[in-house]
Amino acid sequence: MRRILILGGTAEARALADTLVARGVHVITSLAGRVANPRLPAGEVRQGGFGGPDGLAAWLRAERIAAVVDATHPFAARMTAAAAEAAARTGVPLLVLRRPGWREGPGDRWERVPSLQEAAARLAPGSRTFLTTGRRSLPVFVPRADVWFLARSVDPPEPPIPPNVEVVLDRGPFTVENERELIRRHRLDTLVTKDSGGPMTAAKLTAARELGLRVLMVDRPAPPAGVPTADTVEAALAWVLGRS
CATH class of the missing domain: 3.40.50.720 (NAD(P)-binding Rossmann-like Domain)
Incomplete structure (x- = not known):
């Protein structure tokens, strides 16, 4: 063989x-x-x-x-x-x-962006942002000291990381209920994610739609x-x- x-x-x-x-x-x-x-x-x-x-x-x-x-x-x-x-x-x-890849549906507030850098540039000052783009992406968001971040990754990130960041270590699959609770507990208003596709991490998109979050979707x-x-x-x- x-x-x-x-x-x-x-x-x-x-x-x-x-x-x-x-x-x-x-x-x-x-x-x-x-x-x-x-x-x-x-x-x-x-x-x-x-x-x-x-x-x-x-x-x-x-x-x-x-x-x-x-x-x-x-x-x-x-x-x-x-x-x-x-x-x-x-x-x-x-x-x-x-x-x-994932597809936008009714009720979604997606903005497609070509890069992580463009996503960082489009964040509103004072926003509370859920970052699910991987630990290696965090240096891109370091200049945005005017934004509070909740960053989720499988392993701990290495410096540099944004000054106003809380890191959650977790691995999918995730449920809509858990994602909804996480968003509410941290009062998040924006989600930044990559268009990875697949069901393992799609629950965050459903929760974001239900709770009216702005989503910056990085194109693959x-x-x-x-x-x-x-x-x-x-x-x-x-x-x-x-x-x-």
């Missing part, structure tokens, strides 16, 4: 690895190591980076990888670009697996041109099985 590399870290990556391993496919899942205690998939797991496109290309050749599925977070643009370049150099087939980067994509684990599974 040929060897498949999954660039992981998402629920979709774990589900794909689990299904492929159950079917007898040799799966190696690569995790970037940014979360202290990640949920591990079935099969072989590799921790840490590859050293950019050059390192990844050399690793693909050395490990005789038959195909790569990039199932990283929708905002892991650097890893996706490196995978596309390495795949092009080596001729190894690459698929980008991305769950669909586009996938590399010319690389095939799938938006479900089932579609990715069919693609892999056609190459193994």
